[in-house]
Amino acid sequence: MIGNLDWTSFDSTEVGTMYYADNNLWNALVSILLGFAFFLLVASVTIGTNLLYDWHTSKESGPMKTKPFCQDYHNYLKEYENLKNVPEARMYFLEDKCQMSNLSTKKLSSLMAIIFKNDNPEVPKHARVISIKMAGFKYGNECHDFEPINGRAPGSEYCYKTFGNNRIQGTFYKENDVYYLAGFCIYVKNEFVMGFNFREDDVRWLMGGTPYPARTRGIRNTKSEMELAKRIMELKIEENSKNEEKGTLWVYLPSQPCRGSQECSRSTNKNESLFAIV
Structure with a gap:
């Protein structure tokens, strides 16, 4: 015995076992931390890649098609009733109690403010589809259906164009070789x-x-014609000296919609239709 320690009872095997157990515990903890860090890295790269892809495809637009795009959940949509701030629009949701709030609600509300000139529109936080008709059209059976109020003209047809990887879809009504926007949906x-x-x-x-x-x-509707003349923004409205008649304003409507900085042709050719507003 040295001092108060009884070295005759000292067991080196027990000390080694304790050291080995502590070492295993630290190794397990380090492995867990490294695994969690690797998971975060993979998740961050995946989310970042998806966001970059979404951002890139948000600038794309598809060609004109004769069949509309429909989401997978199209047949399970339910329409909101009594929308106070945006009564002109139709909005749809999915009957799912576990559904989270949309991350895009704020942006959708800002778009409604632009469309309806409303300072305080409220888009429901669970909205999945927003359907908006244009003047002269009424809502149809499906969210992408928009019908002329006074009925379709003989030979008319519908075309559809998507934007941003099917985030927005425009429904175009083609009559006399002129494309009119009947309405559009936000998905x-x-x-x-x-x-x-x-x-x-x-x-x-x-x-x-x-x-x-x-x-x-x-259809004769003087008030509608006056509103029409005020609403035409991108088209250049000018009096044609050759076709000038008293009280008549000739409007050239291109047969193909143009976008962005692309100029609409104003020359009188087979791709234009000439209408008179009296």
């Missing part, structure tokens, strides 16, 4: 879709297209 694929997927430029381009004139259906 929220899931609650994690970010607001930048819904581009304001696309909405403004759609809203700035050729309005559907009631006169092309043989």
